[in-house]
Amino acid sequence: MSDILIGRQQILDSHQNIYAYEILFRGQDFDLSHKDEAADATNQVITDTLLEIGLNELVGPGKAFINFTARNLLEKTPLSLPKDRIVIEVLENITIDQAIIDALKEFSRQGYTIALDDFVLKPEWLPLLKIADIIKLDIKAMPLPKTLALIEKLKRFSLTLLAEKVETHAEFEALKAAGCMLFQGFFFSKPHLVSGKRLSVNQAAAIRLLTKINQPEVGFDELGNIISHDVGLSYKLLRYINSAFFSLPNKIESIKHALTYLGMNEIKRWINILTLTSLSNKPNALFQQILIRGKMCELLAKQYNEAPEHLFLIGLLSSLDSLLDIPLEEALNQLPLTEDVYQAILHHSGIGGEILSYVICYERWELSSKHFSQISPKNIGQIYLQSISWADDVLDNINC
Structure with missing residues (x-):
């Protein structure tokens, strides 16, 4: 198996200070469109890169957002990582069932931070709103007014909202004013x-x-x-x-x-x-x-x-x-x-x-x-x- 590439993207707070990094698999050894290979890719990131290189070297004092598949969650993979240094990012293509809900409840009880990726307000995801800490909103997945309307609906939950794929200063200001506290996207790279x-x-x-x-x-x-x-x-x-x-x-x-x-x-x-x-x-x-x-x-x-x-x-x-x-x-x-x-x-x-x-x-x-x-x-x-x-x-x- 060839060596992998690791990507990381800044996640910033409303003052544009670094809050965390999302850690991304960027190798060619796994086809991420297949569930098992995507799970193996996450394990590869953790075992061959994060744990060997060290979180401090990769993300400094901040946290690392790591994508977890259903298999990763059911196998309790996050428990091998320090709860104060990682954020469990639940991928949007996961089928939510009782086993997944129970696993996330266990992680939450043990003090892990949980983020829901590319969140859309669907009935099957509602139980997770009482477990999750962070909601990631893909602002390119819908028009900005719909994103702002979704933010209003989510305000009744005790959640931190993270806007991703932010590309302009206007988007950043509108989302910050609407209540988003964390941000991610090419706007912050340039x-x-x-x-x-x-x-x-x-x-x-x-x-x-x-x-x-x-x-x-x-x-x-x-x-x-x-x-x-x-x-x-x-x-x-x-x-x-x-x-x-x-x-x-x-x-x-x-x-x-x-x-x-x-x-x-x-x-x-x-x-x-x-x-x-x-x-x-x-x-x-x-x-x-x-x-x-x-x-x-x-x-x-x-x-x-x-x-x-x-x-x-x-x-x-x-x-x-x-x-x-x-x-x-x-x-x-x-x-x-x-x-x-x-x-x-x-x-x-x-x-x-x-x-x-x-x-x-x-x-x-x-x-x-x-x-x-x-x-x-x-x-x-x-x-x-x-x-x-x-x-x-x-x-x-x-x-x-």
């Missing part, structure tokens, strides 16, 4: 900034940079490492070096290249100005996915003997349209990027573009692409998990 078009810098990161620049014998590598860990710092550095009073002999290939060109005195001037003007009130979840993307691009570059710093910059800047709320081409045109970096980000051309394209497909669990088929699923999974761990460490260090 966050919409309501006000302004200027990318904020994490203030703690800027202060850390200011402290480092005033230490004796500080090197470009140390400064580049700090700046690369914050997309705002990276963007503002490149904008600064592209300003009218610098005459660039060559285009910039990496953050270290930019720092070396500026020289230490000019870097100190830039950091002093930046620290005084930087403010940050953005949730970490907005930047986490960007850091993961950049790191995955970097690690995949090493597999092909490509310059890792080069690919990290491509991954880091590929979400500027979401962060700045302007077209990607407009954002890139403000930066002094080499042509291959520009084309890789905007048109996914060249090896850098292929790597970026694959990473974006992996984020969205659209894995039909044949790029990088020579890298085993196990290695891809390890790269993804390493990127998650790195991004979490970066955010922890920035906010300490």
